[in-house]
Amino acid sequence: MRALRILGLLLPVLTASAAACQVCNDIGCDGGFQWDAQTAEAGGLEPGAYALEVTLEGTRFAIDCTIAEAVRDSDCGEPIRVDGVGDFEVSLELSHSGDDWNPDGPPDGFYLRAVDDSGSDADGSHSELRGPEAVRVVVQRNGQPFIEVDYELEYVRDDDFRGNERCGFCDEVESREFEITR
Numbered sequence: 001m002r003a004l005r006i007l008g009l010l011l012p013v014l015t016a017s018a019a020a021c022q023v024c025n026d027i028g029c030d031g032g033f034q035w036d037a038q039t040a041e042a043g044g045l046e047p048g049a050y051a052l053e054v055t056l057e058g059t060r061f062a063i064d065c066t067i068a069e070a071v072r073d074s075d076c077g078e079p080i081r082v083d084g085v086g087d088f089e090v091s092l093e094l095s096h097s098g099d100d101w102n103p104d105g106p107p108d109g110f111y112l113r114a115v116d117d118s119g120s121d122a123d124g125s126h127s128e129l130r131g132p133e134a135v136r137v138v139v140q141r142n143g144q145p146f147i148e149v150d151y152e153l154e155y156v157r158d159d160d161f162r163g164n165e166r167c168g169f170c171d172e173v174e175s176r177e178f179e180i181t182r
Contacts, residue, residue, distance in 0.1 A: 050139060052112075054112065061082060070107075089116070094107040110139075135150070
Protein backbone atom coordinates (compact mmCIF):
# COMPACT_ATOMS: atom_id res chain seq x y z
CA MET A 1 0.00 0.00 0.00
CA ARG A 2 2.82 2.36 0.91
CA ALA A 3 4.55 1.60 -2.44
CA LEU A 4 1.35 2.54 -4.28
CA ARG A 5 1.17 5.82 -2.36
CA ILE A 6 4.81 6.64 -3.28
CA LEU A 7 4.16 5.72 -6.90
CA GLY A 8 1.06 7.96 -6.82
CA LEU A 9 3.22 10.84 -5.63
CA LEU A 10 5.95 10.19 -8.20
CA LEU A 11 3.70 9.63 -11.21
CA PRO A 12 2.93 13.35 -11.79
CA VAL A 13 6.64 14.15 -11.54
CA LEU A 14 7.59 11.38 -13.98
CA THR A 15 4.82 12.40 -16.38
CA ALA A 16 5.88 16.06 -16.26
CA SER A 17 9.49 15.07 -16.95
CA ALA A 18 8.49 13.02 -19.98
CA ALA A 19 6.33 15.83 -21.32
CA ALA A 20 9.18 18.35 -20.87
CA CYS A 21 11.42 16.28 -23.09
CA GLN A 22 12.24 18.40 -26.14
CA VAL A 23 13.85 16.70 -29.10
CA CYS A 24 15.47 18.40 -32.08
CA ASN A 25 12.29 18.42 -34.14
CA ASP A 26 10.54 20.26 -31.26
CA ILE A 27 13.03 23.11 -31.11
CA GLY A 28 14.03 23.33 -34.79
CA CYS A 29 17.69 22.48 -34.28
CA ASP A 30 19.92 22.00 -37.31
CA GLY A 31 22.98 20.81 -35.34
CA GLY A 32 26.48 19.66 -36.23
CA PHE A 33 29.59 21.25 -37.69
CA GLN A 34 30.08 23.33 -40.81
CA TRP A 35 33.28 24.60 -42.40
CA ASP A 36 33.24 27.39 -44.96
CA ALA A 37 36.59 27.85 -46.74
CA GLN A 38 36.64 30.73 -49.23
CA THR A 39 39.35 32.23 -51.43
CA ALA A 40 40.46 35.70 -50.50
CA GLU A 41 41.41 36.63 -54.05
CA ALA A 42 39.35 37.13 -57.18
CA GLY A 43 39.41 34.29 -59.67
CA GLY A 44 38.44 31.53 -57.28
CA LEU A 45 40.21 28.23 -56.71
CA GLU A 46 43.05 27.28 -58.98
CA PRO A 47 41.91 24.50 -61.35
CA GLY A 48 43.24 21.05 -60.56
CA ALA A 49 42.73 17.86 -58.58
CA TYR A 50 41.87 18.39 -54.90
CA ALA A 51 41.86 15.62 -52.30
CA LEU A 52 40.18 16.33 -48.98
CA GLU A 53 40.64 14.21 -45.88
CA VAL A 54 38.20 14.97 -43.08
CA THR A 55 38.69 13.34 -39.67
CA LEU A 56 35.82 13.55 -37.19
CA GLU A 57 36.61 12.12 -33.74
CA GLY A 58 38.93 9.54 -35.30
CA THR A 59 36.66 8.58 -38.21
CA ARG A 60 38.28 9.54 -41.49
CA PHE A 61 36.55 10.44 -44.77
CA ALA A 62 38.10 11.05 -48.19
CA ILE A 63 36.61 13.31 -50.86
CA ASP A 64 38.07 13.92 -54.32
CA CYS A 65 37.26 17.06 -56.29
CA THR A 66 38.08 18.23 -59.77
CA ILE A 67 38.13 22.00 -59.95
CA ALA A 68 37.74 23.59 -63.39
CA GLU A 69 37.51 27.21 -64.54
CA ALA A 70 33.73 27.20 -64.09
CA VAL A 71 31.47 25.82 -61.37
CA ARG A 72 29.43 23.87 -63.93
CA ASP A 73 32.54 21.93 -65.02
CA SER A 74 33.78 21.26 -61.46
CA ASP A 75 32.78 18.27 -59.38
CA CYS A 76 33.31 16.70 -55.96
CA GLY A 77 32.69 13.02 -55.34
CA GLU A 78 30.77 11.56 -52.43
CA PRO A 79 32.55 11.38 -49.07
CA ILE A 80 33.96 7.88 -48.54
CA ARG A 81 34.61 6.53 -45.04
CA VAL A 82 38.23 5.38 -45.01
CA ASP A 83 38.39 4.16 -41.42
CA GLY A 84 36.75 4.59 -38.02
CA VAL A 85 33.39 3.76 -36.54
CA GLY A 86 31.72 7.18 -36.13
CA ASP A 87 28.22 7.64 -37.54
CA PHE A 88 28.79 11.08 -39.02
CA GLU A 89 27.07 12.13 -42.20
CA VAL A 90 29.41 14.29 -44.26
CA SER A 91 28.56 16.50 -47.22
CA LEU A 92 30.76 18.78 -49.32
CA GLU A 93 29.74 21.39 -51.86
CA LEU A 94 31.73 23.83 -53.91
CA SER A 95 30.87 27.43 -53.23
CA HIS A 96 30.56 30.36 -55.59
CA SER A 97 30.35 33.87 -54.20
CA GLY A 98 28.59 36.75 -55.81
CA ASP A 99 25.14 38.21 -55.77
CA ASP A 100 23.70 35.90 -58.41
CA TRP A 101 24.31 32.25 -59.17
CA ASN A 102 26.54 32.02 -62.22
CA PRO A 103 27.42 28.47 -63.33
CA ASP A 104 30.10 29.94 -65.60
CA GLY A 105 31.79 31.66 -62.65
CA PRO A 106 34.77 30.10 -60.86
CA PRO A 107 34.32 27.94 -57.75
CA ASP A 108 35.80 29.88 -54.87
CA GLY A 109 35.73 27.50 -51.93
CA PHE A 110 34.35 24.53 -50.06
CA TYR A 111 31.32 24.16 -47.83
CA LEU A 112 31.61 21.11 -45.54
CA ARG A 113 28.96 19.86 -43.14
CA ALA A 114 29.13 17.00 -40.62
CA VAL A 115 26.47 15.73 -38.21
CA ASP A 116 25.68 12.51 -36.33
CA ASP A 117 21.98 11.71 -36.16
CA SER A 118 22.39 8.00 -35.37
CA GLY A 119 20.60 8.46 -32.03
CA SER A 120 17.37 9.36 -33.82
CA ASP A 121 14.45 7.00 -34.25
CA ALA A 122 13.63 5.98 -37.80
CA ASP A 123 10.16 7.52 -37.58
CA GLY A 124 11.58 10.90 -36.48
CA SER A 125 9.78 10.85 -33.12
CA HIS A 126 13.10 11.08 -31.26
CA SER A 127 15.54 13.21 -33.17
CA GLU A 128 19.14 13.73 -32.13
CA LEU A 129 21.81 15.80 -33.88
CA ARG A 130 25.35 15.75 -32.53
CA GLY A 131 28.38 17.52 -33.85
CA PRO A 132 31.96 16.23 -33.78
CA GLU A 133 34.11 17.47 -30.91
CA ALA A 134 37.39 17.04 -32.81
CA VAL A 135 37.72 17.97 -36.50
CA ARG A 136 40.73 17.84 -38.81
CA VAL A 137 40.57 18.95 -42.45
CA VAL A 138 43.51 18.34 -44.78
CA VAL A 139 43.36 19.42 -48.42
CA GLN A 140 45.89 18.62 -51.12
CA ARG A 141 45.94 20.32 -54.50
CA ASN A 142 47.58 18.32 -57.32
CA GLY A 143 49.21 16.09 -54.68
CA GLN A 144 50.75 19.00 -52.75
CA PRO A 145 49.73 20.20 -49.24
CA PHE A 146 47.26 23.06 -49.50
CA ILE A 147 45.17 23.39 -46.30
CA GLU A 148 45.52 21.79 -42.88
CA VAL A 149 43.29 22.86 -39.96
CA ASP A 150 42.29 21.36 -36.62
CA TYR A 151 39.35 22.34 -34.45
CA GLU A 152 38.38 21.33 -30.92
CA LEU A 153 34.69 22.06 -30.43
CA GLU A 154 32.53 22.20 -27.35
CA TYR A 155 28.77 21.99 -27.58
CA VAL A 156 26.25 23.10 -24.98
CA ARG A 157 24.48 19.96 -23.82
CA ASP A 158 22.15 20.79 -20.97
CA ASP A 159 18.74 19.66 -19.78
CA ASP A 160 17.16 23.10 -20.13
CA PHE A 161 17.21 23.48 -23.91
CA ARG A 162 19.77 21.38 -25.76
CA GLY A 163 18.34 17.99 -24.77
CA ASN A 164 19.36 15.21 -22.41
CA GLU A 165 20.35 11.55 -22.49
CA ARG A 166 16.72 10.39 -22.44
CA CYS A 167 15.49 12.70 -25.23
CA GLY A 168 18.67 13.04 -27.24
CA PHE A 169 20.96 16.02 -27.68
CA CYS A 170 20.57 18.74 -30.23
CA ASP A 171 23.90 20.48 -30.74
CA GLU A 172 23.75 23.96 -32.20
CA VAL A 173 25.73 24.39 -35.40
CA GLU A 174 29.40 25.15 -34.79
CA SER A 175 30.63 27.12 -37.82
CA ARG A 176 34.22 27.77 -38.71
CA GLU A 177 35.46 29.95 -41.54
CA PHE A 178 38.80 29.65 -43.28
CA GLU A 179 40.36 32.07 -45.75
CA ILE A 180 42.08 30.28 -48.63
CA THR A 181 45.19 31.93 -50.00
CA ARG A 182 46.99 30.69 -53.07
